[in-house]
Amino acid sequence: MSGSPQDPRDGPLLAVENLRTHFHTERGVVRAIDGVSFTLDRGRTLGVVGESGSGKTVLVRTLLGLLPSTAHVGEDARVMFDGRALDIRSEKALRRVRGRHIAMVFQDPMTSLNPVMTVGAQIMESLRYHLGMGRGAARERAVALIESVGIPMPARRVDQYPHQLSGGLRQRIAIAIALACEPKLLIADEPTTALDVTIQAEILDLLARQQAERHMAMILITHDLGVVAGRTDDIAVMYAGKIVERAPTARLFTAMRMPYTRALMDSIPRLEAPPNTPLKTIGGRPPDLIDPPAGCRFAPRCARADDKCHRAEPPLAGAEAGHQFACWRPLDTAEATP
Amino acid sequence: MAESRRSRFGLAVWLPVAWIVFVLGCALSADWWAMPEADYMDFLSQGAPPGAVGEVPLGGGDELAAYTYWLGTDTLGRDILTRLFHGARVSLTLGLIAPIIGLLVGGSLGMAAGYYRGWLESTAIAVTDTILAFPAIVLLLAIVFYIGGSLFNLTLTLGFLTVPAFYRVARANTLTYAEREFVTAAKAMGASDASILLREILPNVFMAMLVYALLIVALLIVVEGVLSFLGLSVPNAPSWGGMIAEGKEYLDEYPRLSFVPAFVMFLTVLSFNLLGDRLRRFTDARESNI
DSSP: OOOOTTOSSOSOSEEEEEEEEEEEOSSOEEEEEEEEEEEEOTTOEEEEEOOTTSSHHHHHHHHHTOSOTTEEEOTTOEEEETTEEOOTTOHHHHHHHBTTTEEEEOSOTTTSSOTTSOHHHHHHHHHHHHHOOOHHHHHHHHHHHHHHTTOSOHHHHTTOOGGGSOHHHHHHHHHHHHHTTOOSEEEEESTTTTSOHHHHHHHHHHHHHHHHHHTOEEEEEESOHHHHHTTOSEEEEEETTEEEEEEEHHHHHHSOOOHHHHHHHHTSOOTTSOTTOOOOOOOSOOOOSSSOOSSOTTGGGOTTOOHHHHHSOOOOBOSSTTOEEOOSSOOOHHHHOO | OHHHHHHHSOHHHHHHHHHHHHHHHHHHHTTTSSOOOTTOOOGGGTTOOTTEEEEEEOTTSSOEEEEEETTOBOTTOOBHHHHHHHHHHHHHIIIIIHHHHHHHHHHHHHHHHHHHOHHHHHHHHHHHHHHHHSOHHHHHHHIIIIIOOOHHHHHHHHHHHHHHHHHHHHHHHHHHHHTSHHHHHHHHTTOOHHHIIIIIIHHHHHHHHHHHHHHHHHHHHHHHHHHHHTTOSOTTSOOHHHHHHHHGGGTTTOTHHHHHHHHHHHHHHHHHHHHHHHHHHHHHHHHHHO
8 A cells, every 4th residue: 555656756745844733822822733743655544543632633724724813833844745845824825735635524524514505516616616627527527426435326416405415425425525626635534423333434434445546645533543443554643732653553553652552542442341341541631732741741641650751751753663652661562462 | 395395485475475576566667557647736636535536647648537546645636546656666775775785785894804804804893883883864864965865865875874784794694604614624625715705605694694684674664764754765756754754744634644655664564574584484494404
């Protein structure tokens, strides 16, 4: 699944360096994203995992400039997309890539579709806008797209309104809209959280299938490690506005080094556990992002934390290729095995 | 879908619509009927009761022909039915055109303010609050006395006075829709501001503005009547308000001079109110569907 050899441009599709997003509130400056760097190769999937408020959504919304006006994006952030620098502080530059090269699927399909436009019109909108298609051609393409996301009777669905469709179908439509212009990168922000459990797997499989067919890179955001387990190439774990561990998926599940990742893993309920086993939770609360702790941000909740953890912030680094973590007292391999 | 939608439109919708269409038809066709001129005075039939027959010139000539005053005449011998037909023009022009001016100006200003926020919003709020704080009657008096009280001036002024109200409705609705996820989604798909405003937000806020416009129509028809009492309505043209105001002098002798136009105005205002009310319930129901 690595970058295909016929791709003319080498290097990663997306390289983000030192991204910072702050919100100016009455209480003070909220450092929602505080120095995040990562790369994403063509055609690969990066899972971003973290609990609520860890900055997953703000991270991708910063990349597309979809934040409210109270957000402030740090000047020294550098983003390379498709071999070119992308100025994420410039609305004009962002508008060139939105929808055309980077598309997004939102969490709740109940609210992410326009209630007073037919789903066909919503798909055709970006086709006509970005690709300059005529009405007839765009309509044909919309029908084909609706079919490709696995919705039966596409010719009828194209003229229906969102309220006539179920949640699962709506999310498929939202995916069809995102795929319309063959983007190079698809961002899926908790695409299954609002859906019925039975439909979640279908939607995730659909995303994976489309991604493979279109050789598209994907960022899959979720708070559910189970969602990313079998469907991503790499996983980045976020905590309090920072990436705290990043590794290839299989390696993260078998050889995690960061205690926070371990704690997340432990909080997944297990089928083989005997009945009435209490769920493991992570004690305490995520830190206040207005006044974060001086050292490691997880230290106050970490059983292994010592003086150094409370004093100095660990950098995101790693001994092995592809596996980085930000921890002074990492788990060793034996401990990491769940 | 079509059936369930129709069933919600009962008599309470069709009767008002029928009445409004009827009044509109009367206003448009007022010149084509075999009727005397609206200001023709039949001195032999002053204050004639309904059904009385008089002789009037029909079709512009000097020749007199027999004519039945179905609603009687006023104290100057003018046909009340004819004056109602022509009065509908003033009431409907004022009542319909002025809200359209307010809807267009206030609506687009409100949508822009609600979407872009910032200095545009604060400026617009300052301007509309000033208009709201300024006594409307004083403005109307000034317009009538300095510029003249034509139908055009009056419509324009009343339209201007409805701008703040439409501005507020449009802005409030735009504010809630601009925060909705589907607007962010459209933006994420590369839609420009103009296309977000026109294609994502406008279709959603338009119904709310239309409902409000219908209520303003009803209000302005009444306002025309009030202005007649102050002598601020359109001069030299029959209007319902003017007829009610003229009739007030003879309430004990000829109560119908005031009550007939008042009843017509009542039905028209009621129709617009009912229609606006129904439309709001319909859009509320649709909103909960979403």
